[in-house]
Amino acid sequence: MSDIGLALQLEQVSKRYTGMLAVDGVDFDVRAGEVHALIGENGAGKSTLMNIIAGAFADYTGRILIGGQEVALHSPVAAKRHGIQMIHQELSLARTLSVAENLLAGRLPARLGILDRRALRAEARALLQRVGLDSLDPATLVEDIGQHEAQLVEIAKALGNRPCILVMDEPTSALSRDEVKHLFEIVRNLRRQGLAIVYISHHLPEILEIADRVSVMRDGKKIATREMRDVTQADLVEMMVGRAAAADLYSRKARPAPGKEKLQVRGLTRIGVFHDVSFSVRCGEILGIGGLAGSGRTELARALVAADAPDAGELLLDGCPVRPKRLSDAIRLGMAYLPEERKTLGLALRLSAGENLLAALIPRLTRRCHYSARRGDGTLGRLMGLLQVHPSDPQVTVHNLSGGNQQKVLLAKWLAVEPQVLILDEPTRGVDIGAKVIIHRAIEDVAEQGRAVILISSDLPELVSLSDRVLILRHGRMIREMPRESLSEEAVLLAANGGVGDV
Amino acid sequence: MSERTTQFTRSLGGLFHRAGIFGAVVLILAIGALVSPKFLTAGNLLNTVDSVMLLGIVAVGVAFVTYSGHYADLSVPTTMAFSGVMAVEMLRFGFVPALLAGLATGLGIGLVNALMVGRLRVNPIIWTLAMSYLTMGVMRWLWSNQQIYPDVKGGDTGAGRLFTELYRHEVLSRIPLPMVILALFAVAGHYVLTRTAFGQQLKLVGSNPSMAAMTGVRMPRTVGLAFVLSALAASVGGILITSLSKVGAYYNGEGYDFDAVTAVVLGGVMLTGGRGSMLGVLGGVLMLGLMSNILTLLGVDTFAQRIVKGAVFLAVVGVSSLLARRMGRDDA
Structure with missing residues (x-):
């Protein structure tokens, strides 16, 4: 059964959460000196599978072999002892400590019980060099370094534990293109040194570039493992979602022309965050708001609904x-x-x-001091059906739902109040393609019913395909309005970066 | 761990949460019967219930605070004492004004807590601890560290006698008044928690305060009301305990903070908020009463009983966190 070239081997591994199989009889292996990509929609079981390897569960079933030897990975400590290191999507660095202290956390060099600062620096330097951060001072506090550097420090920290298997979960999600290029050089270098690397990502182009093999998961099962040179991006998408769902995404439905102005915003300002923002949105219109992270989009939305108080400006609803x-x-x-x-x-x-779905409806389900959840049953059933929440049982704890279904519940919560102006901030972040299609249809339905929608999104294909108009926010100022005809991903991206954007 | 043991742990956890405290009550009744033949007599059981009526009244209030995810109200003992002292002091104006003064004292303390914890988001443990210290200081200073007596303060109006007989008053010449109040509080508390907008929103606040705020729950008002209810229940308990002991003093109500939280948590209200029921709280109160009764029958003195109470609290918090984690949610 065992194969010497395989660093890690999984045989029929399963993990059951309350009532459902999150990972269902998966065979998976990684060779030493290989980058093996693992892809699948959210909720497909990738993260659970990797958490099993990282020792997060004591109750998985099946066999795991490392270097041909069967091992029991029932605790994170056991996983580390067997040379497995995981780099999570959310970084685990302590922000108020120095880079060096983070790198050597848990095994700080000491002499007679006293911290050996010189050894600390030297070891930290050596680790930083392995990830190309030669110029970073190990004494710098983590909160003072950038996202990209933090990501690399995280990798360096993992390397410090001398792993033979490295699991990377969405390592590029916060990085720019140049930074990704840099990261890939490091990954290739580690591969040359004989590390077995499992690489989880949503970005298919990146996977095509970096991985040697790819495994696709869907509904807790492994669909296929292929050599990278044998597949195209289209093949991968098809394996992930099935052909029908993929074609349905980003196709635009025709909508009637928008009606009268619903919400007008005049000179809205929060000092230091956004300034003198004016725009209006019509009945039946989807108004997109684009811009880079930190451009003030979220803050603007929060001010619109009085979650934060603006310093100046006024709102008119139906002209009042x-x-x-x-x-x-x-x-x-x-x-x-x-x-x-x-x-x-x-x-x-x-x-x-x-309970989540009806949360915003509580005041309306109360009459004469008597709250009755039963009054919300109709809404509950209708929205769970409309958005195809799975499982369809409203008693299920939201914690146990996949990301996509959680997001559907969140959208349903706000559809339940039947708003005249619906403001959506990244409505499909981190959800699978199936859920995305359903959420997009629901958003279009809202507009079709003559209500106004404001859509904030960093997902350019989403922003471009759904919006009737897109406003670009940059450094807290509304710098551009782009009508439907001139919308394209490139134009929005260029405008958001401050370019002219006449395409 | 194998699949089967996990399922066992999980169903055990489910049982613990559903049958909850009353399974434990039955268990302790059985233990009590084994320990002493005197235990399962009507007289002894009634005495036990009698001894925890005040605790029950106070615990119903504290349950709102715990349920809202703000752990506990440590100003409960001094709120009880202060309400009692104020009531006794005001007996000179008559019986009803005295009761109103007592309740107003509780309301005042509750409103200050509501402002500080609800609006200014001060840590509830630290704030109510400070509040407790401050009120204690005020009381001891204003009354020069003296106890005051209802029959003296009441003069010859008869209000003093009415006040001291309050606790022993029997409704329909049969049911003790504190029992009636406890029953009313428990029913009202249950209704408020499960059938009002406030109760529903309190559940959101206890489960995830940031989400509650972004759902349009008015946090200062909702959290504040939980503290006001806690203080009002404490002041009712305080008036009754003062009536029982026939003396207004700063030390009345001592120990009720910890006992109330123990009962609430024992009754299945999670310290992390958003989960639990009033029925469970009553069970927790009963459980504490039975435990201390058995220990007394065993001849364990009251100070040693504290050790047991403390150990039980630690065990309950420990086990419930552990079970919650085993059931696959690490947020407990």
């Missing part, structure tokens, strides 16, 4: 000035804001899908 003092006022006025941070701001993960 309104002055919501707090979020609950804005909701009563018919506005709704779906926040970007699904897990922290959007949902209460340990409550059920039903």
Whole structure:
């Protein structure tokens, strides 16, 4: 059974969460000196599979072999002892400590119990060199270095534990193109040194560039493992989602022309965040707002619904000035804001899908001091059906839903209040393609019913295909309005970066 | 761990949460019967219930604070004492004004807590601890560290006698008044928690405060109301304990902070907020009463009983966090 060239081998590995198989009889292997990409939609089981390898679960079934020897990876400590290092999407560095202290956390060099600062520096330097950060002073605090450097420090930290298997989960999600190029050089270098690397990513072009082999997961099962040179991007998409779903995405439905102005914003300002922002959105219109991270898009949205108080400016709803003092006022006025941070701001993960879905509706389900969840049953059933939330049982704890289904519940929560102005902040971040299609259709439905939608998105294909018009925000100022005809991904990107953008 | 053991742990966890505290109550009744033949007599059981009625009243209030994810109200003992002292002091104006003064004291303390924790987001443990210290200082300073007596303060209006008989008053000449109040509080508390907008929003706040705020829940008002309810329940408990001991003093209510939280947590209200029920809280109160009754029958003195109570609290918090984690959620 065992093969000497294989660093890691999984045989029929399964993991069951309450009621469902998250990983279902998966065979998987990685050779020493290989980059093996693992792809699949959110909820396909990639993260669970990798967490099994990282020793997060004591109750997986199946066999795991490392270097041909069967091992029990029942704790993170056991996984580390067997040479497995995982680099998570969310970085795990302590921001208030120095780079050196982070690198050698848990094994700080000491002499007679006293920290040996010179050895600390020297070891940290050596590790930083391996990831091309020769010029970074190890004494720098982590909070003072950039995202890209933090990512590399994270890798250096993992290398410090002398791994033979390195798992990288979405390592490029926060990096620019040049930084990705740099990262790939380091990954290739590590491969040359004989490391077995598992590389998880959503970015198919990156995988085509860096990986030697690829495995595709869907619904907890492994669909296929292929040599990279034998597949194209289209093949991968088809394996991930099936042909039908892939074709449905980004096709644009024709919509009736927008009606009268619903919401007008005049000179809205939060000092130091955004300045003198004016625009309007019509009934039945989807107004896109584009811009780079940090351009003030989220802050603008929060000010619109009075989650933060603006310093100046006014709002007109149906031509009448309104002055919501707090979020609950804005909701009563018919506005709704779906926040970007699904897990922290959007949902209460340990409550059920039903409780989350009806959360914003609580005041309306109360009559004469009597709250009745049953009054919300109709809405609940209709929206769970419309958005095809799976599983369809509203009693299921949201924590146990996949990212895509969580996002559907979050959208349903705000559709439930039947807003006249629906503001969406990254409505499909980190969701699988199937959920994305459903969410897009639901957004278009809202516009079709004559309600106004404001869509903030960094997903350019999404922004371009859904919006009737796109406003570009840069450094807190509205710098450009792009009508439907001139919309393209390149034009939006260029404008967001401050270019002229006449394409 | 094998698949089977995990499922066992999980179903055990489920049982713990569903049947909850009443399984434990039955268990301890059985233990009590084994320990002493005197235990399972009507007289002894009634005495036990009698001894925890005040705790029950106070715990119903504290349950709101714990449920909202703000752990505990440590100003409960001094709120009880202060309400009692104020009521006794105001007996000179009559019985009803005295009761109103007592309740107003509780309301005042509750509103300050509400402002500080609800609006200014001060850490609830630190703030209520400070509040407790401050009120204690005010009381001891204003009354020069003296106890005050209802029959003296009431003069010859008869209000003093009414006040001291309050605790022993029997509704329909049969049911003790504190029992009636406890029942009313528990039913009202259950209704508020499960059937009002406030209760529903409190569940959101307890489960994820950031999400609640971004859902349009008015945080200062919702969190604040939990602290006001806690203080009001404490002031009712304080008036009754003062009536029982026939003396207004700063030390009345001592120990009720910890006992109330223990009962609440024992009753299945999670310290992390958003989960639990009033029925469970009553079970927790009953459980504490039975435990201390058995220990007394065994001849364990009251100070040693504290050791047991503390150990039980640690065990309950430990086990419930562990079970919650085993069930696959690391947020407990």
